[in-house]
Amino acid sequence: MASEYSYVRTDFLGESPPPARETGAIKWMRENLFSGWLNTILTVLAIYFVVWLVVGVWPWFANGVWDADNLAECRAILDGATGACFAVLSDRWTQMLFGIAYPADGFWRPTLAFILLFPSVAPALFAQYVPRKFLIATALYPFLAYWLIWGGTIMIPIVTLIGLIAAYFAFIRLERASGFFMGLVGGVVAAAIIWYLGGFVTDAMSGFLALPEVASRDMGGFMLNMILGVVCVSLSLPLGIVLALGRQSSMPIIKGICVIFIEFIRGVPLITLLFVANVVLAYFFPPGTNLDLILRVIIMITMFSAAYIAEVIRGGLAALPKGQYEAGDSLGLNYSQAMRLIILPQALKISIPGIVNVAVGLFKDTTLVSVISMFDLVGVIRGPILSSTDWTGVYWEAFGFAALLFFVICYGISQYSQWLERQLQTDHR
Amino acid sequence: MSTTTDPDTRPDGFRLGMLINDTRYRSYTFQFIALVLLILGLGYLISNLLDNLARAGLNISWAFLGEPAGYDINQRPIEYTSQSTHARASMVGAINTLIVAFLACISATVIGVVAGVLRLSNNWIVSKLMSVYVEAFRNVPVLIWILIIFLAMSNALPQPRTFRGDDATSSMLFDAIAVTNRGVYIPSFVNGAGSLIFWIVVIASIVGVFWYRKYAKKVLYATGRMLPTFLPSLGILIVPGLLAYFILGRPVTLEYPELSGFNFKGGIHLRLSLIALWFALAIYTGAFIAENVRAGIQAVSKGQTEAAGALGLRPGRIMNLVILPQALRVIIPPLISQYLNITKNSSLAIAVGYMDITGTLGGITLNQTGRAIEAILLLMLFYLVVSLSISAIMNVYNNRMKLQER
Numbered sequence: 001m002a003s004e005y006s007y008v009r010t011d012f013l014g015e016s017p018p019p020a021r022e023t024g025a026i027k028w029m030r031e032n033l034f035s036g037w038l039n040t041i042l043t044v045l046a047i048y049f050v051v052w053l054v055v056g057v058w059p060w061f062a063n064g065v066w067d068a069d070n071l072a073e074c075r076a077i078l079d080g081a082t083g084a085c086f087a088v089l090s091d092r093w094t095q096m097l098f099g100i101a102y103p104a105d106g107f108w109r110p111t112l113a114f115i116l117l118f119p120s121v122a123p124a125l126f127a128q129y130v131p132r133k134f135l136i137a138t139a140l141y142p143f144l145a146y147w148l149i150w151g152g153t154i155m156i157p158i159v160t161l162i163g164l165i166a167a168y169f170a171f172i173r174l175e176r177a178s179g180f181f182m183g184l185v186g187g188v189v190a191a192a193i194i195w196y197l198g199g200f201v202t203d204a205m206s207g208f209l210a211l212p213e214v215a216s217r218d219m220g221g222f223m224l225n226m227i228l229g230v231v232c233v234s235l236s237l238p239l240g241i242v243l244a245l246g247r248q249s250s251m252p253i254i255k256g257i258c259v260i261f262i263e264f265i266r267g268v269p270l271i272t273l274l275f276v277a278n279v280v281l282a283y284f285f286p287p288g289t290n291l292d293l294i295l296r297v298i299i300m301i302t303m304f305s306a307a308y309i310a311e312v313i314r315g316g317l318a319a320l321p322k323g324q325y326e327a328g329d330s331l332g333l334n335y336s337q338a339m340r341l342i343i344l345p346q347a348l349k350i351s352i353p354g355i356v357n358v359a360v361g362l363f364k365d366t367t368l369v370s371v372i373s374m375f376d377l378v379g380v381i382r383g384p385i386l387s388s389t390d391w392t393g394v395y396w397e398a399f400g401f402a403a404l405l406f407f408v409i410c411y412g413i414s415q416y417s418q419w420l421e422r423q424l425q426t427d428h429r
Numbered sequence: 430m431s432t433t434t435d436p437d438t439r440p441d442g443f444r445l446g447m448l449i450n451d452t453r454y455r456s457y458t459f460q461f462i463a464l465v466l467l468i469l470g471l472g473y474l475i476s477n478l479l480d481n482l483a484r485a486g487l488n489i490s491w492a493f494l495g496e497p498a499g500y501d502i503n504q505r506p507i508e509y510t511s512q513s514t515h516a517r518a519s520m521v522g523a524i525n526t527l528i529v530a531f532l533a534c535i536s537a538t539v540i541g542v543v544a545g546v547l548r549l550s551n552n553w554i555v556s557k558l559m560s561v562y563v564e565a566f567r568n569v570p571v572l573i574w575i576l577i578i579f580l581a582m583s584n585a586l587p588q589p590r591t592f593r594g595d596d597a598t599s600s601m602l603f604d605a606i607a608v609t610n611r612g613v614y615i616p617s618f619v620n621g622a623g624s625l626i627f628w629i630v631v632i633a634s635i636v637g638v639f640w641y642r643k644y645a646k647k648v649l650y651a652t653g654r655m656l657p658t659f660l661p662s663l664g665i666l667i668v669p670g671l672l673a674y675f676i677l678g679r680p681v682t683l684e685y686p687e688l689s690g691f692n693f694k695g696g697i698h699l700r701l702s703l704i705a706l707w708f709a710l711a712i713y714t715g716a717f718i719a720e721n722v723r724a725g726i727q728a729v730s731k732g733q734t735e736a737a738g739a740l741g742l743r744p745g746r747i748m749n750l751v752i753l754p755q756a757l758r759v760i761i762p763p764l765i766s767q768y769l770n771i772t773k774n775s776s777l778a779i780a781v782g783y784m785d786i787t788g789t790l791g792g793i794t795l796n797q798t799g800r801a802i803e804a805i806l807l808l809m810l811f812y813l814v815v816s817l818s819i820s821a822i823m824n825v826y827n828n829r830m831k832l833q834e835r
Contacts, residue, residue: 031551032551032552032553033552033553033554035551035552039550039551039552042547042550042552042555043552043554043555046552046554046555046558047554049558050554050558250456251456251459251460251463252460253460253463253464254459254460254463257463257467263817264809264813266816267812267813267816267817268773268809268812268813268816269773269774269776269787269812270773271776271777271779271787271791272776272787272791272805272808272809272812275791275795275801275805275808276805279795279801279805280801280802280805282481283477283478283481283482283802284474284477284478284481285477286477286480287477287480287481287484360568364568364569364570364571365570367570367572367573368572368777370572370780371777371779371780378570378572378573378576382576393584395576395577395580395581395584396577396581399573399576399577399580400577402573403569403570403573403577406568406569406570406573407565407568407569410567410568410569411564411568414567414568
């Protein structure tokens with residue numbers, strides 16, 4: 001296409017590149033960091049803060065002493081330089097994790113129980129990816145973990161398990177024949193019979209696969225936080241569902257009982273409930289009963305978190321359209337069927353983020369038991385570690401480690417909950 | 430009644446089996462059973478309680494409240510000596526609880542709103558920094574924060590004696606505030622003659638500002654004329670107070686803390702335990718409030734901002750008049766429960782020795798008198814009353830802010 005006019009261009013000019021300030025990193029920085037005078041000030045302040053933090057913390061961290069017997073030795077090694085004394089961790093990490101009284105040759109037991117926790121909860125947490133039959137592992141885990149951590153003969157958890165299985169089958173049989181209520185009674189009776197008979201078997205075989213027993217008062221450290229958190233959340237979930245259903249009930253007396261219980265528990269701090277567990281609860285049991293402190297604390301914390309979970313689930317129930325309830329009725333389902341098959345699966349799905357929040361909050365609140373002089377992670381640090389002559393004053397290192405442990409677990413749980421929310425989202429947005 | 434309701438299927442009226450099979454009566458049966466079980470259960474617990482008390486030779490008695498407490502409380506907002514009664518000690522503790530809860534609620538709200546708004550900012554580094562703050566504080570127990578802040582302050586801050594002498598290594602801020610490892614000393618007001626009138630004028634001018642703003646709004650709605658608000662408000666707030674201050678001959682003076690002996694005297698002494706508790710609660714709860722604020726602002730659809738922009742509102746006005754009023758409706762209910770959490774978490778004071786009601790009534794009084802049941806019952810009652818009042822007040826506010834529907 002040669003042109004006959006020499007002043008007309010025949011070839012196309014290449015595109016000139018965009019101005020440097022409108023591309024790449026510069027454009028991004030202009031838009032995100034320096035888009036106005038206020039933004040610029042904020043950016044400068046933020047950068048200053050980060051630099052200040054890093055400059056302040058890095059030498060402390062990098063010069064950290066990991067090998068020393070006490071604080072004085074740490075200071076001698078540092079010789080005036082800024083530096084952390086992480087030796088407290090290498091010296092006392094077993095106390096922080098397992099408490100001060102757990103026998104040292106048994107540390108593998110709670111460790112194994114902790115490691116087994118992940119494969120056993122996986123079928124429940126990742127239901128889409130793990131076949132349903134692996135849920136058996138989840139069901140068996142509590143018994144195994146009890147045996148590992150507390151020791152004693154394996155017959156105790158086995159008998160308990162057989163009793164529960166018998167109760168389940170009795171419930172299924174009787175519920176088909178004569179309704180939910182009779183099923184419940186039958187289940188309780190079956191379990192009671194098995195446990196009574198199992199008592200004799202356990203006595204006879206008390207040495208069978210027995211691990212050395214560890215008393216509840218010897219539990220401590222982060223292990224105690226984990227035990228309290230896992231046990232109380234698992235127990236309070238069914239209790240919370242019952243309370244939420246009771247609060248939604250049309251029967252005024254049942255509703256009243258649930259409302260009073262929930263509002264009372266939610267109105268008082270956990271510490272007062274722990275005081276109750278510590279000094280008052282024993283008065284309410286028959287004379288001569290001697291419940292472990294840890295068991296009393298579990299009772300109170302479970303009641304505490306059940307009330308909060310009940311409120312979350314009530315929100316889920318209230319969010320369901322009324323048509324779902326009416327659909328259940330029009331299909332001719334009775335109350336327990338409608339709840340089990342239609343209402344609760346949807347309500348619980350909506351409630352998952354709230355329940356996880358409660359669980360995370362509860363796990364953090366297990367540190368409060370240090371106030372009633374139980375030696376959980378915080379209790380061990382405040383008591384035996386910071387008050388020992390070797391390590392007075394190394395609070396940053398010790399509490400930083402505690403904070404890190406809690407952060408890892410709680411952040412992990414909340415990330416899981418966000419993932420689950422995305423997985424369960426069935427509507428198209 | 431039952432005979433007349435449904436003659437076709439129930440010709441012979443009420444039968445006993447209907448108590449369990451007929452849905453009309455079954456609920457009564459269930460409720461009756463539940464009530465009987467509850468009464469039996471409570472009766473069992475109470476009989477155990479009485480039995481145990483009798484065995485231990487104890488009884489339930491409230492007389493200990495009238496006896497002299499015999500211990501000192503370091504922070505005394507009202508008159509208290511160790512000769513005062515346990516009831517008085519509990520009251521001091523209750524006021525201390527309310528003081529720290531109030532301070533923490535206000536600062537947590539400020540921190541939370543700032544962090545929540547900044548987390549949504551376009552500024553990458555600022556929003557990331559705020560995410561780190563929120564996640565770091567939400568996922569670590571508040572007890573650990575309280576202890577870290579308390580220990581860090583009591584170890585890192587200078588001792589009062591470093592303020593002394595010519596070669597002092599520490600100095601007071603503005604010659605008025607002394608930050609030491611025993612606490613922070615700030616100036617206090619000393620009321621002279623005529624101070625009452627001065628304070629009345631100050632309060633009246635605060636009321637006046639609110640009244641003026643209401644008036645300006647009324648004029649705006651009635652005529653569309655926008656009265657200036659900022660400068661007149663400032664004037665109403667400051668001028669009458671200043672005039673009264675000088676006319677009355679400076680009735681109110683400041684008392685500055687001064688170093689005497691080994692410690693500071695005068696002014697207001699904010700103890701380290703109070704400050705640690707206050708800061709920890711504020712920063713911890715602020716992270717939660719930041720999340721609520723962020724969720725609330727994100728709940729307002731983008732079309733609202735664009736619509737307001739299309740109407741020609743300035744960005745500041747868009748935030749104040751369009752976004753915030755709608756976001757507040759989403760923010761306030763969770764904010765109420767955060768305030769309740771602060772009040773309840775303030776009971777962690779016992780970990781740093783701040784004498785709140787858990788420290789006095791639930792701590793020393795309980796241990797000295799051994800009246801565990803009574804003391805804990807009173808303690809729970811106090812928190813219950815506070816919680817219920819906070820939620821009642823905030824619910825009233827929430828109802829006022831709610832969308833007015835037909």
